[in-house]
Structures are given as structure tokens and as C-alpha cells.
Amino acid sequence: MAYRIHHINTLTMCPPGRALVNGNGSVFSAGRIICHCLLIETEGGLILVDTGIGSADVADPVARLGWEFAHITRPQLDQKHTAVAQVARLGFKTSDVRHIVMTHLDVDHAGGLPDFPDAQVHVFHAEHHAASQPLWDDRFRYKPVQWAHAPKWVIHRPIGERWLGFDSVKALDDDILLIPLEGHSRGHCGVAIRTQEGWLLHAGDAYFHHTEMTDTPNCPFALNAFQRLIASDYGQRTRNLSRLKSLAREHNDVLVHCAHCPTEYDRLALTPLVA
Ligand SMILES: [Zn+2]
Numbered sequence: 001m002a003y004r005i006h007h008i009n010t011l012t013m014c015p016p017g018r019a020l021v022n023g024n025g026s027v028f029s030a031g032r033i034i035c036h037c038l039l040i041e042t043e044g045g046l047i048l049v050d051t052g053i054g055s056a057d058v059a060d061p062v063a064r065l066g067w068e069f070a071h072i073t074r075p076q077l078d079q080k081h082t083a084v085a086q087v088a089r090l091g092f093k094t095s096d097v098r099h100i101v102m103t104h105l106d107v108d109h110a111g112g113l114p115d116f117p118d119a120q121v122h123v124f125h126a127e128h129h130a131a132s133q134p135l136w137d138d139r140f141r142y143k144p145v146q147w148a149h150a151p152k153w154v155i156h157r158p159i160g161e162r163w164l165g166f167d168s169v170k171a172l173d174d175d176i177l178l179i180p181l182e183g184h185s186r187g188h189c190g191v192a193i194r195t196q197e198g199w200l201l202h203a204g205d206a207y208f209h210h211t212e213m214t215d216t217p218n219c220p221f222a223l224n225a226f227q228r229l230i231a232s233d234y235g236q237r238t239r240n241l242s243r244l245k246s247l248a249r250e251h252n253d254v255l256v257h258c259a260h261c262p263t264e265y266d267r268l269a270l271t272p273l274v275a
Pocket residue numbers: 106108109205259260
């Protein structure tokens with residue numbers, strides 16, 4: 001059983017138009033989007049769920065992340081925000097991270113992989129395939145340079161036992177599960193972690209804003225447009241979001257959060273935001 005989970009923000013993006021991104025404030029001020037990763041302490045070492053962008057990305061953002069990402073999302077680039085820096089700040093060695101579980105391989109999630117070359121990297125086959133041989137319209141989201149160091153991939157296929165009405169695949173053991181949530185990308189998944197209180201489900205990019213999980217869903221205009229634009233299958237993404245809402249409503253012991261919502265992150269973070 002996981003015995004301590006750190007919520008870490010590995011990247012803050014400040015695109016223009018806060019009202020259209022966060023649903024509050026002015027359209028003339030900067031928005032705030034975060035990259036919510038998890039660092040899990042276990043008796044067998046550390047497990048990282050998603051990696052944000054990495055130290056090499058911070059050093060050369062346009063070349064590694066692409067002009068579009070670097071200029072449209074306006075990332076705050078600082079080495080101290082990277083997962084590897086935060087692991088060190090929590091008192092661990094880089095080599096203590098034995099496993100990385102990826103919700104998907106988009107540019108803002110996979111950039112930290114080269115900072116942990118010895119970790120086993122768990123991902124669904126469909127995502128690995130899509131990212132390894134990106135189609136023309138996927139070239140903005142996947143950056144093969146982020147895995148040019150040949151990570152120790154552990155490729156999973158979405159065949160497993162049922163978990164609260166969802167398919168599930170054991171990533172490592174009975175306490176860390178991959179939950180297929182395709183739609184945002186071809187092999188996108190959530191990661192469920194058993195805790196002493198129940199389950200924490202990192203839903204990745206299955207949704208972007210906390211209000212999407214309410215009974216009267218609402219998503220700021222720019223976020224909604226981006227999700228439609230980037231989705232590999234918007235219909236599937238919408239169906240999975242409905243299932244997530246039912247899960248959260250019917251199971252009080254399951255806590256769901258996504259990767260990019262600062263409101264959820266601020267609520268869950270056990271450690272202060274890295275300034
Ligand atoms: Zn993302």
C-alpha cells in the first residue's frame with residue numbers, strides 16, 4: 001500500500017485570457033494551468049505519476065517543446081519546478097524513483113522522462129505506439145526527443161480485471177492500477193492509487209477544469225475549445241468523463257483529480273506550491 005503521496009506541480013503555464021482559461025478574473029490577465037504529478041513513497045522506492053517537463057526542456061524550450069507550446073501556453077521555465085528538482089528537495093535521490101506511470105505521452109507530461117533514465121516507465125501500448133510513430137496531426141503533441149534516451153518501457157495492454165465498473169490493469173501490483181480513459185489521446189489512462197482512505201484517481205487529461213465534474217458542468221471557453229481540438233476521439237472522451245462523474249458520485253472513497261486544474265491542485269497539495 002502506498003504510504004505517502006506528494007502532490008507536486010511540475011509546470012505552471014500562464015496563457016493569456018484568464019477568464020477564458022480559468023473561468024474567473026479578466027480576459028486581459030494571464031491564466032494559470034498547472035501540471036499535477038504525484039510522487040508516491042512506497043517500501044519498494046518512489047513512483048512518479050507523470051513527469052511534467054524536464055531539465056533539458058527548460059534549458060532549450062523551443063527546440064524540445066516546439067514553438068507553439070513555448071509561446072502559446074507561456075510556461076514558467078525554471079529548473080526548480082522540474083520533478084527531478086522537487087524529488088531532490090524532498091530529500092530523495094533521482095535513483096530512488098523506480099517507476100514512472102504515465103497517463104499519456106503529451107509534451108507537457110513526458111518531458112521529465114530523461115531525468116530518470118533508470119526508472120521503469122509504464123504506459124499503454126496504444127499511447128506508446130501513437131507517440132512512437134506520430135501521425136501528421138499528432139506532431140505538436142508528441143515530442144520523440146523526450147524519449148530519445150530509450151527509457152525502460154513497460155508496455156501494458158488494456159486487458160485486466162474490473163475496478164468499480166471500469167476496466168483496469170495492474171501497473172505494479174494491486175495498489176497501482178491503470179484505468180483506460182481514451183479520448184484525449186489514443187492510449188490515455190487514469191492512474192488509481194490505493195490509499196488508507198480509499199482510492200486516489202489521477203485522471204490525467206480526461207478533463208481540465210473542476211467544474212466539468214459537477215452536476216451542472218461548465219468549462220471555460222478556451223479550455224473547452226482546446227480539449228475539442230486536441231482530442232483523439234472527442235465522443236469517447238465525453239463518455240469517459242460521464243463515467244468518471246458517476247464514479248465520483250457513487251463512491252465516496254474515490255477522490256478524482258485531473259492534471260491541469262489549479263483549483264483541484266490547491267485543494268490537494270500537501271506541500272506548498274513552488275514559487
Ligand atoms: Zn496535459
